[in-house]
Amino acid sequence: MSTPTFTIFGGTGDLTFRKLLPALYNMHTAKDSADDRQIIIIGRRDYSTEEYCGKARDWVKKFSRLPYTDEDFEKFSAQISYYKMDFIDSNAYSSLNLYYKERDLNDHIFYFAVAPRFFSIIASGLTNVKNACHGKVILEKPFGEDLDSAKVLNIQLEKFFSAKNIFRIDHYLGKEMIRNIQTLRFSNPIFSNLWNSRYIESIQISASEDMGIEGRGGYYDASGALKDMVQNHLFQILSIVAMEWPEKFSADAMHDAQIRVLRALRPVADIRETLVLGQYEGYHQEQLVKPHSSTETYAALRLFVDNERWWGTPFYIRTGKKLDRREIKIAIIFRPSFLEKAAQNILIIKIQPSEGVYLQFNIKKPGDTDEIIQAKMDFCQNDYVNKLNTPEAYERLIKACINDNTSWFSQWDQIELSWNFIDKLHELYIWEKLPIFKYAAGTTGPEQANELLRGFGHEWID
Numbered sequence: 001m002s003t004p005t006f007t008i009f010g011g012t013g014d015l016t017f018r019k020l021l022p023a024l025y026n027m028h029t030a031k032d033s034a035d036d037r038q039i040i041i042i043g044r045r046d047y048s049t050e051e052y053c054g055k056a057r058d059w060v061k062k063f064s065r066l067p068y069t070d071e072d073f074e075k076f077s078a079q080i081s082y083y084k085m086d087f088i089d090s091n092a093y094s095s096l097n098l099y100y101k102e103r104d105l106n107d108h109i110f111y112f113a114v115a116p117r118f119f120s121i122i123a124s125g126l127t128n129v130k131n132a133c134h135g136k137v138i139l140e141k142p143f144g145e146d147l148d149s150a151k152v153l154n155i156q157l158e159k160f161f162s163a164k165n166i167f168r169i170d171h172y173l174g175k176e177m178i179r180n181i182q183t184l185r186f187s188n189p190i191f192s193n194l195w196n197s198r199y200i201e202s203i204q205i206s207a208s209e210d211m212g213i214e215g216r217g218g219y220y221d222a223s224g225a226l227k228d229m230v231q232n233h234l235f236q237i238l239s240i241v242a243m244e245w246p247e248k249f250s251a252d253a254m255h256d257a258q259i260r261v262l263r264a265l266r267p268v269a270d271i272r273e274t275l276v277l278g279q280y281e282g283y284h285q286e287q288l289v290k291p292h293s294s295t296e297t298y299a300a301l302r303l304f305v306d307n308e309r310w311w312g313t314p315f316y317i318r319t320g321k322k323l324d325r326r327e328i329k330i331a332i333i334f335r336p337s338f339l340e341k342a343a344q345n346i347l348i349i350k351i352q353p354s355e356g357v358y359l360q361f362n363i364k365k366p367g368d369t370d371e372i373i374q375a376k377m378d379f380c381q382n383d384y385v386n387k388l389n390t391p392e393a394y395e396r397l398i399k400a401c402i403n404d405n406t407s408w409f410s411q412w413d414q415i416e417l418s419w420n421f422i423d424k425l426h427e428l429y430i431w432e433k434l435p436i437f438k439y440a441a442g443t444t445g446p447e448q449a450n451e452l453l454r455g456f457g458h459e460w461i462d
């Protein structure tokens with residue numbers, strides 16, 4: 001079988017430049033991708049392949065994990081061809097078919113790096129391309145725009161591609177420390193034995209970004225933080241953190257364990273005690289954002305997993321743009337000690353930008369005193385050598401797709417359950433006419449998100 005051609009729809013978009021090209025460059029340079037691979041970049045703009053590669057070079061220089069060298073880039077870019085095409089024009093696909101035919105490219109991996117509303121348009125266009133239906137397709141999240149559109153999309157895609165060849169990407173599943181959660185939890189009895197509501201008071205999952213929407217208004221304004229981050233990335237983390245021991249550590253067993261968490265999410269009784277939405281000041285001035293848009297750029301949630309393990313332990317989730325920092329972390333806050341002066345033990349899994357584990361515990365203050373102070377153990381694993389050795393999320397996932405490994409991709413039932421939950425939450429918020437709270441850029445988000453926790457005696461860990 002020949003090396004599959006890698007075709008990217010949305011080849012001039014932010015995702016391709018920032019993530020996909022650097023990932024493909026790293027794979028090529030690290031000899032993780034076949035030398036004879038063809039990379040076809042599809043975009044509407046009028047570039048020659050040479051012009052496109054000039055742009056690609058700048059992005060690879062800026063974002064690739066492995067050091068950029070002219071020599072490596074020349075070899076890599078020799079695989080790239082730019083193909084100008086309007087992918088919403090159904091007539092354009094017969095020419096694409098011809099283009100592949102002339103080059104004898106019959107084996108395909110398609111990457112849909114476009115907004116979800118274009119997925120089915122491209123899939124139906126590809127019916128005009130010989131052998132496309134035997135290929136693989138990688139789809140960016142969010143998969144659909146809500147539950148109903150996701151269902152329709154799934155049916156359409158499964159009509160065309162075989163289910164085993166549909167790879168729904170969630171790049172958080174490729175992040176090193178997200179993969180590490182299970183090892184940290186299950187291979188250390190000091191954590192696994194305490195991993196339940198008897199010992200854990202609350203769990204916080206935070207994904208803060210200091211960037212705004214960076215010219216992605218067209219997509220983002222129709223999406224918002226709940227659909228862009230919570231429904232997919234943060235629900236994946238939630239279900240990995242909260243899952244039961246899987247029967248074995250196989251992809252299917254892990255997946256079943258994650259699904260059981262999503263099924264156990266407690267239906268929302270009081271939306272005011274569950275969700276706070278915010279929008280940064282100045283959002284309306286962003287390109288392609290509607291003048292009075294009520295799209296949220298911040299979301300904070302208080303959720304419960306109703307099963308024996310987690311009865312009574314809240315899961316707090318927050319994410320937002322234009323905040324005071326770029327950071328993803330999971331904080332596990334243990335129940336207080338019976339010694340009044342002792343602080344609560346806190347375990348933090350640091351996912352980004354630094355990767356590592358932080359543990360806070362109590363010790364006696366040195367000297368002639370009984371005073372209790374907190375010791376802070378901070379393990380950091382992303383030093384320079386590790387960074388060079390550890391593939392980034394997109395590299396891992398593209399490689400996994402090439403190798404037919406579906407373990408770290410979102411499965412349809414996960415997507416269905418999480419859409420169902422998020423849609424209901426959003427509807428309730430709108431139904432109750434709750435405001436979208438403003439927050440200043442460079443802060444931790446709206447004050448109401450702090451009040452959400454304070455009302456229950458908790459605080460965000462910063």
Ligand code: BG6
Binds near residue numbers: 209228
């Ligand atoms: C994407 C979202 O899926 O994840 C973006 O669409 C967000 O809005 C990005 O900025 C964050 O990814 P990372 O890897 O930088 O945390």
